[in-house]
Amino acid sequence: MEQVAGTPDHGATQKATPVYDAATYRLLLDTLPLGIVVHGADGYVVEANQQFADMLGYDLAETRGLSSTDVIHPADQAERDRDAARLVSGQTSALSVERRLVHRDGSLIHARVRKAAVDLDGDRLVMVVIEDWTHEHEAIQALSASARQDSLTGLMNRRGLFEVADRVATGARADEDWLVTVLDVDGLKGVNDSFGHPAGDALLDAVARGLQALAATDWSLGRVSGDEFVVIAPADGTTAMDRTITIGESLDQALAGCSDTRIAHAGASVGTAHWRPVDEELVAAISTADQRMYRRKRHRHAMGTGTVPLPEAGGEPGGEAGGLVHPTGSA
Numbered sequence: 001m002e003q004v005a006g007t008p009d010h011g012a013t014q015k016a017t018p019v020y021d022a023a024t025y026r027l028l029l030d031t032l033p034l035g036i037v038v039h040g041a042d043g044y045v046v047e048a049n050q051q052f053a054d055m056l057g058y059d060l061a062e063t064r065g066l067s068s069t070d071v072i073h074p075a076d077q078a079e080r081d082r083d084a085a086r087l088v089s090g091q092t093s094a095l096s097v098e099r100r101l102v103h104r105d106g107s108l109i110h111a112r113v114r115k116a117a118v119d120l121d122g123d124r125l126v127m128v129v130i131e132d133w134t135h136e137h138e139a140i141q142a143l144s145a146s147a148r149q150d151s152l153t154g155l156m157n158r159r160g161l162f163e164v165a166d167r168v169a170t171g172a173r174a175d176e177d178w179l180v181t182v183l184d185v186d187g188l189k190g191v192n193d194s195f196g197h198p199a200g201d202a203l204l205d206a207v208a209r210g211l212q213a214l215a216a217t218d219w220s221l222g223r224v225s226g227d228e229f230v231v232i233a234p235a236d237g238t239t240a241m242d243r244t245i246t247i248g249e250s251l252d253q254a255l256a257g258c259s260d261t262r263i264a265h266a267g268a269s270v271g272t273a274h275w276r277p278v279d280e281e282l283v284a285a286i287s288t289a290d291q292r293m294y295r296r297k298r299h300r301h302a303m304g305t306g307t308v309p310l311p312e313a314g315g316e317p318g319g320e321a322g323g324l325v326h327p328t329g330s331a
Contacts, residue, residue, distance in 0.1 A: 035051045035130035037063075048063040055103075058104055083097060095114075109134050110132075111133065112130070152205065154208065156223075157224065169278065180286055182230055183247065184294075188227045188266065191262060191266060204227070206260070211229065230286060269293050272289050273285045
């Protein structure tokens with residue numbers, strides 16, 4: 001038959017499909033930038049490529065015979081076993097997951113894993129393709145942490161603190177009491193005006209370090225605005241007044257003893273409120289603590305000192321026990 005002009009002659013130009021031997025396929029597998037593993041129904045590796053061996057710190061020959069317990073993080077092992085059972089039983093033919101692998105030296109590898117099951121000569125085999133994305137995972141984690149962290153002090157920001165509060169509320173018992181403390185830095189504007197914002201930043205950082213030195217391991221600390229900090233901590237039998245006094249006095253002493261004379265005369269006004277997570281939103285407790293903190297601030301300004309004496313019995317109304325109000329504004 002005459003060939004139509006402009007159309008290819010497939011019979012004349014088609015090349016024979018090359019047939020590769022096993023050594024060529026081996027070379028292709030070993031040069032892939034992904035780990036390749038084949039394991040049997042028992043979970044033991046029967047074949048792997050060089051990238052997989054390098055990823056986990058083994059010689060290639062050592063990878064054959066490794067079991068899932070040798071390479072899968074213990075916390076991921078049960079889920080891995082369930083996935084393998086689904087593949088081997090034929091419930092699914094392929095799946096994609098994220099896994100934590102353990103390097104030979106004990107370090108952690110975050111991996112994206114894709115698996116497919118095949119039947120070969122009567123055996124059910126699972127082929128696994130592994131991508132090491134540890135660096136990307138760490139970058140994502142760092143970005144996530146920075147979104148919840150105050151860049152100046154390293155404490156949590158408002159978002160981070162409220163996420164902690166959500167977790168507390170989710171797991172709290174009905175009778176579980178917490179204390180929420182709000183503190184406002186006194187004299188920050190004066191420090192900024194007199195010495196510049198670097199001095200103001202040093203003051204905020206000194207307050208953060210003072211809180212960290214005082215805090216127990218189950219306290220959550222956050223800087224929620226320019227000069228305002230919040231502490232969320234279990235009550236553990238402590239009254240709001242006692243917590244306020246402890247934090248206020250500790251910070252005043254820490255700042256007074258600071259070697260940076262630009263900030264040594266600053267202080268912090270403090271207020272604390274009880275918070276029962278199952279009954280009350282955190283914002284309500286913060287609002288109460290904030291009001292008490294501002295009462296404390298007014299007392300401090302009125303007295304012209306960071307140390308304010310307790311009112312006598314029958315003093316300012318609205319406080320605890322017989323109408324007493326502690327000058328810290330606690331109840």
